[in-house]
Amino acid sequence: MKTILIVEDVELNRELLVQLLEDDYRLELAADGASALERAAEAKPDLILMDLSLPRMDGWEATRRLKADEALSRIPVIVLSAHAMRGDEERARASGCDDFLTKPIDETLLFDKIARHLGD
Numbered sequence: 001m002k003t004i005l006i007v008e009d010v011e012l013n014r015e016l017l018v019q020l021l022e023d024d025y026r027l028e029l030a031a032d033g034a035s036a037l038e039r040a041a042e043a044k045p046d047l048i049l050m051d052l053s054l055p056r057m058d059g060w061e062a063t064r065r066l067k068a069d070e071a072l073s074r075i076p077v078i079v080l081s082a083h084a085m086r087g088d089e090e091r092a093r094a095s096g097c098d099d100f101l102t103k104p105i106d107e108t109l110l111f112d113k114i115a116r117h118l119g120d
C-alpha cells in the first residue's frame, strides 16, 4: 500500500481527505509546512497533498524546500488550494509542485491525479 502525506491545517478538511483516502492508502498527516518537511523526511511518502495556506511555513515555501532537497525532490506534490485565483496556481507551479487542485475538492479528479502521479 502506498503512502500519502496529507498537509492541511484545518482539521475538518484533513478529516475529509482521510475519509476519502484511508481505504486505499497509508496516510501520514501534518498540520503545518514545517511539520510537513519533517514528516516527509521521516516517512518518505510516495505522494504529498499540500495545502497552501498553512501556519509556520506556507505550502509554497514547503514545496520549494521539498523540491530543493535531493532526497525528497522526486516525491510528487499535488497542491490543494482554496484560493481559486490564477496567481496561486502560477505561484505553486513556480515553487515546483507537480499538480494543482482547487477546493472544494472534486473527488474524481483527486483520485485521478493521485493515481496518475503514483503511476497506478
Ligand SMILES: [Mg+2]
Pocket (backbone or CB within 6 Å): 008, 009, 010, 051, 052, 053, 054
Ligand atoms: Mg490551510
